[in-house]
Amino acid sequence: MQPSTRQSSPLALLVVLCVFSTAGCASLPDTDAILARHAMQAAQFETARGPVSVQKSAAIVAELKRTSGDIDILDKQIALEQALTDRPLMLGNKVTLLQDGPATYAAMLKAISGAQDHINMETYIIEDDAMGQAFAQALITKQRQGVQVNLIYDSVGSLATPKQFFNELAAAGVAVLEFNPVNPLQSRGGAWLLNNRDHRKLLIVDGRTVFLGGINISSVYSSGSIIHRATKLPVGDGAWRDTDLQIDGPVVADFQKLFMQTWDKQHGKTLMPKNYTPVLTAVGKDIVRAIGGTPDDAFNQVYLTMISAISNAERQVFLTNAYFVPNPQLIQALLDAVTRGVDVRLILPSYSDSGLVFHAGRAQYTQLLEGGVKIYERQGALLHAKTAMIDGVWSTVGSSNLDWRSFMDNDEVNAVILGRDFAQQMAAMFAIDQAASKLITPQSWADRPLQFKLKEWLARLWERWL
Structure with a gap:
């Protein structure tokens, strides 16, 4: 979704109406049928040097289970993910958890400043405000220093950004690509795919460092949410609560492939020759898988990964999500987990x-x-994060919301991280957010005002297109 700072306009309204009218009759996959077709197989891992032996892979899983408890999610989930995607679990990465805009922007701008070869950036929104200009000037500076900058932005997400903003980048030598232009006369590949939006947020520097998560390029994220204190700030103070990752290591090559696939799919001009596939070495101990989802896929990998992880959970399902419009399968997966004794929050x-x-x-x-699901509503900040932590060992951070649009219409990207240490960081972050949230009880929810019930009924009529 896009920040609320945008002003309404006839063009924006027309775009929304066109999106609704072109939604089509697609449906989410039958997860049970797909999962049943994938037999259990031994976990496979890769390093920067290539595939790991069967014996070594088995030892990695055994160690994960030893440090996290004997839990089935590792065997089942690893087998499923590698059956669904051609992207392996990569060893030797360093994952840094970034909480809120100020920390994320500081890390991103530092990485841009240190770029030596190229910068690939993909974003849903880049605004022509103070933060957008800070990034634009940083990118232009590197382009003038001989670092090739390639930028993909979404046409609908950045609808309010003046074309002059992108023209100035292009004039400096930045390769700029508009994803699925709103103007049908500018459509590429013979189809006007207005409903397919690029909701990804990726920044890849020199093919060695990647940033991803929920944060767009906009000053609305600049205030942060004071995440390190369970402070209930006044509603409407402008604070945004979001989560991103910085990842260094071999898995960056897989995120680079996703960027290149998008560039090719959108028929972007041939990129300037640079070292887009550098030799990567281990820089840490984190195990990461890159997962991308697009409407072009036979089934959405992000969606199936999330559903199956919840279905395989034995202890905990901790989800934090900004735009929660679950389909019946997701609801059932959550309810079934509670029935199994899983703590679902x-x-x-x-x-x-x-x-x-x-x-x-x-x-x-x-x-x-x-059904026993515990629901908390984050106070004092506009929640925009999209994260999950399951069973103290499986975590994901990315751009995908838990709604129909993310699962059916958008290009999305998530990182899955295996390991107790990172899961503990995720659990600690979740605990802070929970402390800054209000518990919704069945009784308090039943007693909510009638006007809310009416709004909910009306909104459900549109849920497929939201």
Whole structure:
């Protein structure tokens, strides 16, 4: 979704109406049928040098289970993920958890400043505001220093950004590519795919460092949410709560492939020759898999990965998500997990920049609460994060929301991280957010004002297109 700072315009309204009218009749996959087709197989890992032996792979899984408890999610989830995607679990990475805009932007701009060969950037929104200009000038500076900058931005997400903003980047030598232009006369590949949006947030520097998560390039993220204190700030103070990752190591090559695939799919001009596939070495101990989802796939890998991880959970499912409009399969997976004795907790927004999405998600609360799911609403900041931690060993951070649009219409990208140490960081972050949230009880929810119930009913009529 896009920040609420945008002003309404006839063009924006037309785009929204066109998106609804071109949604089509696609449906989410039958996860049970797909999972049943994939037999269990031994886990496979890779390093920067290539595949790891069967014996070594088995030892890695055994060590993960030893440090995290004997849990089936490792065997089942690893087997499923490698059956669904051609991207392996990569060893030897260093993952840094970045909480909120100020920390994320500082790390991104530092990496841009240190770039030596090339910068590949892909974003849903880049605004012509103070933060957008800071990034634009940093990119132009590197381009003038001989570092090739390649930028993909989404046409709808950046609809309010003046074309002059991108023209200035292009004039400096930056290769700029508009994803699925709103203008049908500018469509590429013979189809006007207005409903397919690029919701990814990727910054790849020299093919060695990648940033990804929920943060767009906009000054709305600059205030942060004071994540390190469970402080309940006044609603509307402008704070945004988000989560990103900085990853260094061999898995960056897989995120680079996703960027290049998007560039090719959008028929971008031939990129300037640079070292886009540098030799990578181990820089840490984190195990990471890159997962990309697009409407072009036979089934959405991000969606199936999330559903199966919840279905394989034995202890905990901790989800934090900004735009929660679950489909029936996701709801059932959460309810089934509770039935198995799993502690299922959701941290969701207490207010949103999208009223329709907010109320459509709340329309599902009654069923979830009655089924034993614990729901918390984050206070004092607009929640924009998209994260999950399951069973103290499986974590994911990315751009994908838990809604129909992310699973069916958008290009999305997530990182899956295996390991207890990183999961503990995720659990600690979740605990801080939970402390800054209000618990929604079945009784308090039943007693909510009638006007909210009406808004929820109306919003549900649109949930497929939100």
